[in-house]
Amino acid sequence: MLCIAFGYATAQESRESPDLMPLPSSIQVQAGRLLINQSFSVAISGHNEPRLGRAVQRFLRDITRETGMLLSTQLGEPDKATLVIHADQASKAVQDADEDESYTLEVTSTGAKLNAPNPLGILHGLETFSQLVAIAPDGFAVPATRIDDKPRFIWRGLMIDVSRHFVPLNVIKRNIDGMAALKMNVFHWHLSENQGFRIESKAYTKLQELGSDGMFYTQADARELIEYARDRGIRVVPEFDMPGHSTAWFVGYPELASAPGPYQIERTWGIFDPAMDPTKESTYKFLDKFIGEMSHLFPDPYFHIGGDEVNGKQWDANPKIQEFMHAHRLSDNHALQAYFNTRIQKIVSKHGKIMIGWDEVLAPDLPKDIVIQSWRGQKSLADAARLGFRSILSFGYYLDYMWPASQHYANDPLSGDAASLTPEQQHLVLGGEACMWSEYVTGENIDSRIWPRTAAIAERLWSPQNVTDLDSMYRRIEDESWRLERLGLTHRTGLNAMLRRMAGTADVSALGVLADVVEPVKGYGREQAALDAGLTLKSDTPLNRLVDSVAPESELARRFSNAVDTMIASHFHDRSTEDQIRAQLSMWRDNDARLQPVLQRSYLLQQVEPLSQELSALGAAGLQALDFIDKGQTAPADWKSQQLASIEQAKKPQADLLLMVAPAIQKLVEASANNNQG
Secondary structure: OOOOOOOHHHHOOOOOOOOOOOOOOEEEEEEEEEEEOOOOOEEEEEEOOHHHHHHHHHHHHHHHHHHOOOOOOOOOOOOOOOEEEEEOOOOOOOOOOOOOOOEEEEEOOOOEEEEEOOHHHHHHHHHHHHHHOEEEOOEEEEEEEEEEEOOOOOEEEEEEEOOOOOOOHHHHHHHHHHHHHOOOOEEEEEOEEOOEEOEOOOOOOHHHHHHOOOOOEOHHHHHHHHHHHHHOOOEEEEEOOOOOOOHHHHHHOHHHEOOOOOOOOOOEOOOOOOOEOOOOHHHHHHHHHHHHHHHHHOOOOEEEOOOOOOOOHHHHHOHHHHHHHHHOOOOOHHHHHHHHHHHHHHHHHHOOOEEEEEHHHOOOOOOOOOEEEEOOOHHHHHHHHHOOOEEEEOOOOEHHHOOOHHHHHOOOOOOHHHHHOOHHHHOOEEEEEEEEOOOOOOOOOHHHHHOOHHHHHHHHHHOOOOOOOHHHHHHHHHHHHHHHHHHOOOOOHHHHHHHHHHHOOOOOHHHHHHHOOEEEOOOOHHHHHHHHOOOOOEOOOOOOOHHHHOOOOOHHHHHHHHHHHHHHHOOOOOHHHHHHHHHHHHHHHHHHHHHHHHHHOOOOOHHHHHHHHHHHHHHHHHHHHHHHHHOOOOOOHHHHHHHHHHHHHHHOOEOOEEEOOHHHHHHHHHHHHOOOOO
């Protein structure tokens, strides 16, 4: 949308190394460059397989998109091709977590070579080459470079919850394309919840017939997605949550539950009482058959059983379950769930799989081959490692919290409590997963909730631990964001379509000015606001408001804040930056008048009118502050108090949105009152 180009000069400065994301383990930029023209071709030497051929075709199509030049997708001869790729050997028939993903890329002015132990490294190297292509004065080119690269962690995942809100298969596919572009390698498919059971079972057909509202993936869909992901070096790990988060199971099979039915699909959000009965042998017989069926469908070695947030209320209220606990000397519900997990682990193992569960499944007596996924933090990650369990970090990577990329970027699996692990224990930390829980996402807006912030998480899990420069990360993530759009993701372009629907007009420029500087509330702020207002959020509540469309992190607000800091640091002598700031403040001051007609004719936008008015007032306050400073005057105390009170009000959430430029304008007001222009 419309914005002032803060920081463009910085972004266009010459750089010693290309802006790759994630940053490679080692990169050496050399003299010269390889021109990319319509004679560009690729050849395969060494091991070859159909997957490599398809990867090369996708790669050439990507280069065509990057350059606008039509390139042949036919393979060339190794002695004549521009890029020669060489894999030493095949990957495993079923991709495993511990396979070698390293690669070496050498680019000179006459050609390029991409070498890897197996096709996984080739797939990653092709993504790196695509990122290197850039426009030059005489065409497109790749800098002469040597890259030796490998991931820091072997598990770099994205979990998408398709149960609270169903996500169409084509949307999942384009997000897998995004994962591949960032060298992520695990798609964690959360397929069952209280609000829906999303996969076809041929053994227990009522699971999807009664538990999905007709929105589920067929087994053919699943096989198609698994093959699609494998082509891109990505494993698919299914999750079926048990014994809690399982109401959708009970709609068709109430005998699994710990209390009598009937049951209905849950339509609201939260932790619910229904849980599987861990004391019935019939429960394990059912799950044995189901897990066997799903294990055959999903070839990956790992099988996720959930296991989180069981409140135990149904267990407490069931006399037979209490009798069972007493007879088996199970002291509490945690012990009962540990009993359940032990039984389930044996079933999962029987079907040739390795069990994964959330924090709550951790118990010292479980076999050490299970994997703990931590949503509670590095302490539970460290606790698992000290007990000899492998683990995955998701704490700090919850995308639905709407945190900025910088906050995810600062969260390292081996920080905090995990930093004190021994080298052997640290080796048990496999990596991490970004998590997209779907209370407030559909196929329409999910891309914008995942990208581009997940690129920061991908880099944290791939690149060396000392890669931490935030300015570099934000510069590169912006470049990567546009590349992801060219691959077919809609995290940027989707906003305009949603704004047009809200505005009822094609001219959304004024609405875009407001949308550019607001963000959704963070954490569970949306739930709390609904609770305070006496509202109940449901699975069929339309997600068509401004909060559902705007980006989780405002690029413009971050750039504006940086510009204000720069100007203050210069003691207000940086006239170029001040001119940019004034232009932006003027736009905000005048925007409410432009936006009012749109707000008045749209019921979807009327609730953001106070935000529009506050943005206008903030713009005016910022301009007044600059006037005081430029004239060498100290702002009056009563004016300062009035403005700071208004700014504090503007910082409060409204319509589940935060006005992100308020803190920067507060700095201007305070500087003007302190006569800080120097």
